[in-house]
Amino acid sequence: MSKLTTEERNALPDEAFALPGRRYPIPDATHARDALARASEMLHRGTLTQDEYDTIHRKAEEVLRRERM
Template structure:
């Protein structure tokens, strides 16, 4: 998984983010979905992400991982 440049990140449609209103946790493919779940878990454990937002990230990432 390569790191996205600012321009590449801006080109991703909002629908490809787990938290589209904040444009956080891009999940354009399975690698990004797995990474989003891991980072969301870290942030939730550190107190930087609400339980509700973590559930949103997990649900959206699970859709990508299951091929939907």
């Protein structure tokens, strides 16, 4: 998993996060893939709603599509 320093995370715009409260940073493809894996895990644990999972999935796919271009 790619790590963001506190300084790097704080420098990200709100749009780089999948969920409100600056949760699930997805600034690049590496973080997008990690967000997909973690979101699936959290959904199955019951700590993430289906709507939150869908939002993370949609935003992560957008980042991955952008990176492929």
